[in-house]
Amino acid sequence: MNYQQVLDEIWQEVASLPPEGEVASYIPELAKVNPNAFGAHLCDVSGGHYAIGESEKKFSIQSISKVFSLTLAISLAGDPIWKRVGVEPSGDPFNSMIQLEFEQGIPRNPLINAGALVICDYLIGQLKDPKADYLRFIQKIAGDDTISYNYSVAASEKQWGHRNAAMANLMKAFGNIHHDIEKVLDLYFHICAIEMSCRQLAKTFLLYTFHGKVPHTGEQLLTLSQAKRLNAIMQTCGFYDEAGEFSFRVGLPGKSGVGGGIAAIHPGEYSVAVWSPRLNPKGNSFLGMKVLELLTTKTGRSIF
Numbered sequence: 001m002n003y004q005q006v007l008d009e010i011w012q013e014v015a016s017l018p019p020e021g022e023v024a025s026y027i028p029e030l031a032k033v034n035p036n037a038f039g040a041h042l043c044d045v046s047g048g049h050y051a052i053g054e055s056e057k058k059f060s061i062q063s064i065s066k067v068f069s070l071t072l073a074i075s076l077a078g079d080p081i082w083k084r085v086g087v088e089p090s091g092d093p094f095n096s097m098i099q100l101e102f103e104q105g106i107p108r109n110p111l112i113n114a115g116a117l118v119i120c121d122y123l124i125g126q127l128k129d130p131k132a133d134y135l136r137f138i139q140k141i142a143g144d145d146t147i148s149y150n151y152s153v154a155a156s157e158k159q160w161g162h163r164n165a166a167m168a169n170l171m172k173a174f175g176n177i178h179h180d181i182e183k184v185l186d187l188y189f190h191i192c193a194i195e196m197s198c199r200q201l202a203k204t205f206l207l208y209t210f211h212g213k214v215p216h217t218g219e220q221l222l223t224l225s226q227a228k229r230l231n232a233i234m235q236t237c238g239f240y241d242e243a244g245e246f247s248f249r250v251g252l253p254g255k256s257g258v259g260g261g262i263a264a265i266h267p268g269e270y271s272v273a274v275w276s277p278r279l280n281p282k283g284n285s286f287l288g289m290k291v292l293e294l295l296t297t298k299t300g301r302s303i304f
């Protein structure tokens with residue numbers, strides 16, 4: 001498959017589309033980004049790298065980070081976390097509180113905000129220095145120690161994080177947050193504020209393409225069963241209340257973030273990351289979805 005040619009064609013097609021969607025502004029620091037920024041990077045299993053646009057520019061990965069925090073929790077704990085967080089799509093926005101009350105403080109899945117807060121709570125109980133350890137974990141999978149937090153974004157999230165604080169408090173009332181709420185929120189805001197480029201994201205997501213093996217070290221970080229489950233959760237829960245639409249149009253497991261990034265994988269074939277900050281009303285990158293839809297359409301291959 002000539003991925004570079006496919007990406008070039010896609011770039012040409014999307015460049016002529018009228019700009020659609022808005023940059024996330026509920027976290028003021030995110031609104032500073034160029035709305036028309038665009039990049040994509042694909043890594044295949046034979047070590048090939050293919051890129052278009054600003055694939056080396058770092059952006060706020062936001063909720064894509066929830067995949068890495070889940071990976072770390074699973075690699076440390078195995079199954080016990082599933083008593084505290086479900087594996088069902090929410091069908092609701094990423095920051096919705098409605099189900100939490102009905103479902104006794106057990107979030108639907110670990111890729112929505114409430115679920116990621118529970119995972120952060122879990123990690124605080126497992127790690128000596130959670131922020132530093134989490135960053136080292138991502139750097140290890142990525143094989144890149146330049147990956148870091150953007151502290152201005154983390155501070156901006158904290159200042160405007162009333163909904164996340166409300167969710168953490170509600171879950172604490174149900175007994176599903178065990179540590180100090182401020183500590184849990186602080187870790188959560190930092191993990192969302194990780195900055196990576198499309199190249200770094202695609203390279204990191206190779207872990208899921210290779211069924212839980214870090215390709216550049218050979219370490220089997222997740223068991224095959226854990227990797228299968230993680231990919232299943234991305235497929236069913238990676239796009240909030242648009243997970244069905246993403247499966248329907250793209251057909252790959254993936255995860256989006258309100259920074260405009262989407263990372264996705266074709267198990268055993270490739271990983272891909274796209275970045276375009278204009279979001280559709282559901283909070284997913286408008287062009288990002290389009291690019292990935294074109295990718296699976298033009299290559300004629302998805303997981304289905």
Ligand code: GLN
Nearest residue numbers: 062063094113192257258
């Ligand atoms: N940090 C963001 C929040 O908590 C993450 C949301 C997202 O990317 N969907 O609201």
